[in-house]
Amino acid sequence: LTAAMLADGSWRDTTFKPYNFDAEGTVPACGVEHTLLKVRTEFRRVLFEMGFAEMPTSRFVESCFWNFDALFQPQSHPARDAHDTFFVSKPGVARHVPEDYCERVKTVHQTGGYGSRGYGTVWERSEADKLILRTHTTAVSSRMLYELANQEGGFTPKKYFSIDRVFRNETLDATHLAEFHQVEGVVADYGLGLADLIGTIRDFFRRIGITNLRFKPAYNPYTEPSMEVFGYHPDLKCWTEIGNSGIFRPEMLAPMGLPEGVRVIAWGLSLERPTMIKYRYSNIRDLFGHKVQV
Ligand SMILES: COC[C@@H]1[C@H](c2ccc(C#Cc3ccccc3)cc2)[C@@H]2CN(C(=O)Nc3ccc(OC4CC4)cc3)C[C@@H](O)[C@@H](O)CN12
16 A cells, blocks of 8 residues: 555555454664663573572562561661661551561560570561661562462472662762662572582672672671672772672571571672673763663
8 A cells, every 4th residue: 555546546446465463563673672671681591590580579668577677687777767768658557467477576686586695675566567668679588588488388499589679768979879779699498508608609600700709708687697799800800899698597587487407598789880880881870861871
């Protein structure tokens, strides 16, 4: 069908083949994947190849219970203040937390158990029920580990990962926004130790181009031991911090109902930092908005 046929009316005597409504459309010759999402795609491929399953990360609004208390992060911890965390006013409180599990978390915070002395402070349910924008995807890991411990048929070993947005009430600067994408890997199995954590981290970073690693003791409220990970970055040609890691504490795992002997190792990094290095962004704001170079 052409403009000429429409003009001279010859379309009336022409037989056209029927429309094929099942035919695929032609790929539009415009638009490209955002650089951040290119790196996310690469990291997802690597983690799938390593046998990790992706966690559901669409819940941006989270209760302090899953984001902090379930991780044995004390209610007095500064990260739980409004200057570090975004609090949600409506709805005011979390809808559902498993009551029996909540009681075990309260006990381990107040008086310990499982070989721990706890924090010896009063644990307030009202604090745990507050709603925030999740500060790390470890909030998703805590939910998934609780489900793994209480699934039909009992615990089975599992490898999970998450890559999604997290929110922190940060001072904005050239390398920090109030949100970033956290990448987190978690392995739950019997008898895991530091060697398994180091080996898994080495395997992951080798697959994304960093083979020369150093591990430095660190501290996280929810992991013991904890390690900062440094890598000799082939593009930067220098040592740079490439992530953090640790073994989740018994005070976090035991109240969930995970069987004796189950250990959970985990590590995390961001998406923005490797993307900025790979695509030579000097300012994190150039990663977003209309000036994105792709
Ligand atoms: C508030 O800042 C948090 C963020 C982000 C981060 C830090 C820790 C975790 C974690 C964790 C964790 C620990 C224990 C158990 C579970 C999760 C996750 C993200 C990066 C972590 N960092 C980071 O990504 N650095 C990085 C990663 C990769 C890279 O190149 C790729 C290999 C090719 C280059 C750099 C280190 C720094 O950038 C750091 O200054 C910024 N960190």
